[in-house]
Amino acid sequence: MAKRTAEDAAKTRADILAKATALFAEQGYAGTSAREISAAAGVTVGAMFHHFESKLALFEKVFESLELRLDAQAKAASKPELGLGVLETFLAGVRSSLDFAEQRDFHRIVFVEAPVVLGEAKWREVDARLGLKTVMAGTRALMAAGLIAEQPVKPVAILLLGAMNAAGFAIARGEDGIDKEMLVNALRLLIIGPKRN
Numbered sequence: 001m002a003k004r005t006a007e008d009a010a011k012t013r014a015d016i017l018a019k020a021t022a023l024f025a026e027q028g029y030a031g032t033s034a035r036e037i038s039a040a041a042g043v044t045v046g047a048m049f050h051h052f053e054s055k056l057a058l059f060e061k062v063f064e065s066l067e068l069r070l071d072a073q074a075k076a077a078s079k080p081e082l083g084l085g086v087l088e089t090f091l092a093g094v095r096s097s098l099d100f101a102e103q104r105d106f107h108r109i110v111f112v113e114a115p116v117v118l119g120e121a122k123w124r125e126v127d128a129r130l131g132l133k134t135v136m137a138g139t140r141a142l143m144a145a146g147l148i149a150e151q152p153v154k155p156v157a158i159l160l161l162g163a164m165n166a167a168g169f170a171i172a173r174g175e176d177g178i179d180k181e182m183l184v185n186a187l188r189l190l191i192i193g194p195k196r197n
Helices: 006-027 034-041 045-051 055-077 086-101 104-117 120-144 153-173 180-192
Strands: none
Touching (some): 006 045, 006 104, 055 086, 055 104, 055 120, 086 120, 104 153, 120 153
């Protein structure tokens, strides 16, 4: 029998993650068994636990992978070379992150399941670890452009990330009278004030 390669193992791991993402998005964490995930991925439960030590560890990786996809998309949308001004570049990243809030898998897993399954402290730790650096970079650019007063970057970035998370939750909940453009415009006005709009 041929020895499994690192490439085979990576493919199996990716398949398990993809199937787990779909099942957690459809049925939630509690409603999804390890056996269902392994069957959907075409592996034994033992093989699945070779890649992920538990269903909880697998769920955490699914959550992190969604957060990483969000971060990558927001970065791609807010590249300075796209020719937008500093503020519009930052807001393009915000708008892109709000697009994720409407995606069924992201909505269910990140906003509904993860705070309960992982606990709020762990949810915030992962969210900050994966998103705060990106928001800090945007905050520095806003300060360098004179749109936000020079001050320690991290507290401002934490506030902006908190506002973005709250906006994402509002979109995910389908809050009445709220849409993405209203939220993005509200953030624009918070950053620059009405006189500079």
